[in-house]
Amino acid sequence: MSKRDQFISRIRRNLSEVENDLMDNALAGHIDRRGFLAHGTRLGLSLPLLGALGGAMGMGTPRAARAAGTVGGTLRIAMTVPAGAIDPVTIADDGGLMVMMQTAEYLCALNPDFTLRPVLATSWSPNQDGSVWTFKIRQGVKFSNGEPLNADAVVASVERLVNPKNASNALSAFKGVLSPGSSKKIDDYTVEFHLDAPSGNFPYTMSSDNYNLVMLPANYAGDFEKTFVGTGPFKLEKYIPKVGCSFVRNDDYWGPKAFLDRVEFTFYTDMQPQVLALQGGQVDMLAQMPVASGRAILHNPQFNIVRCKSSAHNQVHMQCDAGPFKDKRVRQALALSLNRKAIIKGLYQGYADIGNDSPFCAAFPSTDTAVPQRDQDLKKARALLEQAGVGHGFSVTLTTEQFLEIPDYAVLIQSFAKKIGIDIKLHIESQDAYYGKAVPGQSDWLDSPLGITDYGNRGVPNVFLNAPLTSSGTWNAARFKNPTYDGLVTDYVKALDLSAQKAVSGKIETLLLDETPIIFGYFYNYLYATSKAVSGVLPVGDRPFLQTVSIAQS
Amino acid sequence: MGFYRALLYRLALAVVTLFLLSIIVFAGCQVLPGDVGRAILGPFADARAVAQLNHQLGIDRPLLVQYWSWITGMVQGNMGLSYTYRAPVAPFIGHALLNSLKLAAIAFILVVPAGIFGGIVAALRAGSWVDRSIVIAGLSATVVPEFVSGIVLIMVFSIWLHVFPLTGTAPRHAGVLEQIYYLLMPALPLFMILFGYIARMARAGMIEALTSDYTRTAVLKGLSRRQVIGRHVLRNALLPTITVIATQCGYLIGGLVVVETLFNYHGIGSLIFAAAKAKDFPMLAAGILVIGTVYVGANLIADLLYSALNPRISFGGRR
Numbered sequence: 048m049s050k051r052d053q054f055i056s057r058i059r060r061n062l063s064e065v066e067n068d069l070m071d072n073a074l075a076g077h078i079d080r081r082g083f084l085a086h087g088t089r090l091g092l093s094l095p096l097l098g099a100l101g102g103a104m105g106m107g108t109p110r111a112a113r114a115a116g117t118v119g120g121t122l123r124i125a126m127t128v129p130a131g132a133i134d135p136v137t138i139a140d141d142g143g144l145m146v147m148m149q150t151a152e153y154l155c156a157l158n159p160d161f162t163l164r165p166v167l168a169t170s171w172s173p174n175q176d177g178s179v180w181t182f183k184i185r186q187g188v189k190f191s192n193g194e195p196l197n198a199d200a201v202v203a204s205v206e207r208l209v210n211p212k213n214a215s216n217a218l219s220a221f222k223g224v225l226s227p228g229s230s231k232k233i234d235d236y237t238v239e240f241h242l243d244a245p246s247g248n249f250p251y252t253m254s255s256d257n258y259n260l261v262m263l264p265a266n267y268a269g270d271f272e273k274t275f276v277g278t279g280p281f282k283l284e285k286y287i288p289k290v291g292c293s294f295v296r297n298d299d300y301w302g303p304k305a306f307l308d309r310v311e312f313t314f315y316t317d318m319q320p321q322v323l324a325l326q327g328g329q330v331d332m333l334a335q336m337p338v339a340s341g342r343a344i345l346h347n348p349q350f351n352i353v354r355c356k357s358s359a360h361n362q363v364h365m366q367c368d369a370g371p372f373k374d375k376r377v378r379q380a381l382a383l384s385l386n387r388k389a390i391i392k393g394l395y396q397g398y399a400d401i402g403n404d405s406p407f408c409a410a411f412p413s414t415d416t417a418v419p420q421r422d423q424d425l426k427k428a429r430a431l432l433e434q435a436g437v438g439h440g441f442s443v444t445l446t447t448e449q450f451l452e453i454p455d456y457a458v459l460i461q462s463f464a465k466k467i468g469i470d471i472k473l474h475i476e477s478q479d480a481y482y483g484k485a486v487p488g489q490s491d492w493l494d495s496p497l498g499i500t501d502y503g504n505r506g507v508p509n510v511f512l513n514a515p516l517t518s519s520g521t522w523n524a525a526r527f528k529n530p531t532y533d534g535l536v537t538d539y540v541k542a543l544d545l546s547a548q549k550a551v552s553g554k555i556e557t558l559l560l561d562e563t564p565i566i567f568g569y570f571y572n573y574l575y576a577t578s579k580a581v582s583g584v585l586p587v588g589d590r591p592f593l594q595t596v597s598i599a600q601s
Numbered sequence: 602m603g604f605y606r607a608l609l610y611r612l613a614l615a616v617v618t619l620f621l622l623s624i625i626v627f628a629g630c631q632v633l634p635g636d637v638g639r640a641i642l643g644p645f646a647d648a649r650a651v652a653q654l655n656h657q658l659g660i661d662r663p664l665l666v667q668y669w670s671w672i673t674g675m676v677q678g679n680m681g682l683s684y685t686y687r688a689p690v691a692p693f694i695g696h697a698l699l700n701s702l703k704l705a706a707i708a709f710i711l712v713v714p715a716g717i718f719g720g721i722v723a724a725l726r727a728g729s730w731v732d733r734s735i736v737i738a739g740l741s742a743t744v745v746p747e748f749v750s751g752i753v754l755i756m757v758f759s760i761w762l763h764v765f766p767l768t769g770t771a772p773r774h775a776g777v778l779e780q781i782y783y784l785l786m787p788a789l790p791l792f793m794i795l796f797g798y799i800a801r802m803a804r805a806g807m808i809e810a811l812t813s814d815y816t817r818t819a820v821l822k823g824l825s826r827r828q829v830i831g832r833h834v835l836r837n838a839l840l841p842t843i844t845v846i847a848t849q850c851g852y853l854i855g856g857l858v859v860v861e862t863l864f865n866y867h868g869i870g871s872l873i874f875a876a877a878k879a880k881d882f883p884m885l886a887a888g889i890l891v892i893g894t895v896y897v898g899a900n901l902i903a904d905l906l907y908s909a910l911n912p913r914i915s916f917g918g919r920r
Contacts, residue, residue, distance in 0.1 A: 128875075130641070130685065130879065131641055131684075131685035131686055131687070131879070132685065132686050132687040132688065134687070137641060137642055137650075137654060139641070139642050139643035139645075139646065140643070211647075211649040211650065211653065212653060213650075213653065214638070214642070214650045214651075214653040214654035214657060215647075215650050216642050216643070216646050216650060218646065218647035218649060218650045219645055219646060219647040219650075222647060272688075288686055288688070288693070289686075289693070289867060289872075289875075290770075290867055313865065314865075315862075315865050316862050316865075316871055316875065317862045317863075319752075319863070320767070320768075320862065320863055320864070320865050323752075323755055323756075323759075323760065323767055324767055324768070324865075326760050327755070327759045327760045327763075327767040329766070329767050329768065478644075479633070479640065479878070479880075482639070482644035484636065484639065485639060485644050485645075485646075485648070485651075486648065492644070514645075521648075522645065
């Protein structure tokens with residue numbers, strides 16, 4: 048037995064059945080390093096251990112630890128103004144989360160490669176069937192108000208969000224996953240979560256992916272905006288609603304200290320002035336930059352563009368229970384009419400990945416990439432319409448929201464559909480009008496025969512698989528009801544190991560490709576722009592963490 | 602009717618106007634699509650959370666109860682709590698109003714004398730190339746929207762030449778001169794929009810006054826040209842211009858959403874725009890009432906000025 052094999056088998060003896068399945072997959076070459084790390088961290092294996100195992104299996108060395116940065120300086124960031132009060136319980140907007148995350152931390156956080164890294168939890172592990180998950184809490188951590196981080200704080204933070212009396216924005220993420228009273232303190236630094244149903248991806252529900260779930264002191268009184276109480280690498284200096292805020296380095300931080308002395312955020316109501324501010328040297332970084340607003344600087348060598356793959360996308364739903372799209376051949380035809388590569392180039396200048404009409408994007412390790420990619424095929428599309436008895440075409444209204452690139456996407460779909468004889472009329476309205484009351488009968492989103500809806504980044508496809516597609520899904524605008532599909536999703540959600548997940552994901556992808564209730568044309572990237580002086584931006588899905596950022600002193 | 606009685610009458614009318622305005626705003630808020638809790642929590646929030654938040658904010662109460670509790674608070678000087686910021690409205694409004702007044706004042710100080718002067722010069726040389734260029738330049742500048750002129754100004758003066766900052770917001774603790782320096786750039790697009798308008802009104806008024814009987818009489822009785830223009834023509838010529846300027850006050854205080862957005866300046870225009878988008882009724886209503894008050898006040902001052910300049914009309918009837 049070689050030294051390498053000895054190392055691997057010594058480790059394997061201490062691993063559970065589920066963890067060993069991951070090892071089998073890795074050794075057989077079924078998953079790459081990224082997938083191995085993603086699943087390993089999900090199961091609660093530590094990154095150093097996974098790195099060592101991955102190295103022993105020839106997967107290459109793990110990502111180098113932080114590059115050395117310059118200590119000191121103030122980073123000035125332009126960002127979109129938080130939509131309202133900074134309240135971790137209700138917060139839902141990118142602007143608010145961006146400032147909240149400077150001082151408040153999660154149990155675990157999403158890495159750029161969709162793995163999880165321990166933050167305030169040091170490890171986590173499931174029981175045999177994934178119905179109970181145990182989280183170990185980091186010891187010796189104190190909140191900025193002096194309160195200790197312990198199991199009480201964790202249980203209180205979770206219970207606050209699962210309680211329907213608290214107007215909690217995480218309620219939809221916890222629905223069917225975790226109920227009030229199911230979080231149990233085992234000792235001062237161990238918490239058990241008893242799930243409503245077994246779930247293999249539960250750690251993602253406890254991570255930054257479920258963005259309301261920051262850890263707050265057990266006695267938190269609801270005044271976050273005044274104190275920004277947290278355990279994070281920065282402390283609040285000043286917060287002025289609608290104007291801006293600043294943070295200073297927390298020298299008592301439990302982990303590696305931040306490089307920057309200060310971070311200064313200026314709030315803007317629109318993207319264009321932010322881009323101008325970066326061009327004029329008034330700020331060093333844009334917290335977020337949609338491609339459409341950033342064209343002026345995308346190819347300008349004076350700026351760094353940090354690109355982060357994400358699972359964020361715009362869904363094109365087609366109502367499956369009535370109207371022109373009742374016949375799946377019509378739905379397939381519309382999907383086949385689109386030239387996805389041209390759409391990605393036109394809308395995102397290439398900063399997006401192609402979608403295959405299921406929520407499984409290339410970024411998820413559990414995606415079965417063997418399912419053939421759907422491409423434009425006008426001949427086949429016309430034939431399908433002919434078979435469905437609408438060879439002469441038909442007319443339909445596409446309803447959608449005035450939001451980022453969506454209206455442009457609608458126009459592109461309109462022009463592609465025209466090629467196969469489908470006459471699409473556009474109805475583009477404000478986001479408020481589109482979402483309405485967000486319940487069927489009172490929402491253009493859920494009532495329109497054809498519509499486009501934006502979905503943000505998620506670390507695992509669970510939410511995308513459930514709410515918009517299952518028979519009981521609350522955001523099922525496509526009115527897709529398919530018992531086989533529902534069963535497959537249940538299997539996927541409870542699957543603990545990667546091979547089980549992959550087996551199901553392939554079936555789901557194939558089923559959705561055939562039924563096509565929703566067109567997933569692309570998954571776009573998140574972009575951050577900085578001046579050349581800024582380095583170390585660690586993008587995590589839709590939000591950059593600033594702990595590792597440094598700025599060169601001029 | 603005496604002066605003070607007339608003033609009281611006007612003030613009472615203003616209160617009635619503002620009261621009606623508050624009802625219109627409240628009704629308007631009910632018609633806006635979506636609801637407040639949904640706007641705060643986002644489309645993907647659980648319906649129970651939305652209902653709970655609406656309950657906490659008190660907007661699940663009957664409409665009349667909501668309006669009554671708001672208006673009684675308002676009468677006692679309590680503007681209420683913002684739905685979105687869950688904090689008292691008054692500091693937001695005060696801060697934004699102060700900012701708006703500063704920007705409006707700078708724009709006003711620049712454009713009013715320049716516009717009137719341009720109009721007078723153009724009228725005195727009516728038909729000449731000077732007249733034509735003032736009229737055409739003013740008209741051309743007026744039709745350029747603020748977002749175009751603003752971006753061009755930013756590109757030229759802030760990004761290429763680096764002579765002006767890109768924002769209207771001066772750093773905290775900035776002195777008066779520094780604040781004025783920061784406000785010059787945002788004031789320029791406003792200058793461009795209003796200059797042509799005011800100059801044309803002044804020019805038309807001047808030309809009318811110059812050809813009137815009283816001017817001919819003044820000339821015929823042997824007054825010098827300077828005396829004719831100073832004493833007789835200007836007083837009459839500027840009357841319509843004053844009305845125009847007064848009506849622009851409402852715009853200068855509350856209508857600058859585009860300029861405020863572009864120069865990231867926190868005025869009352871963008872405050873109420875954001876409040877309207879979020880259906881934040883207390884913030885929206887307070888903002889609109891403040892703008893309404895400014896508007897009513899500006900018109901009152903214009904009327905007073907009018908009567909001071911025109912001996913034929915006096916405020917509150919014959920003196």
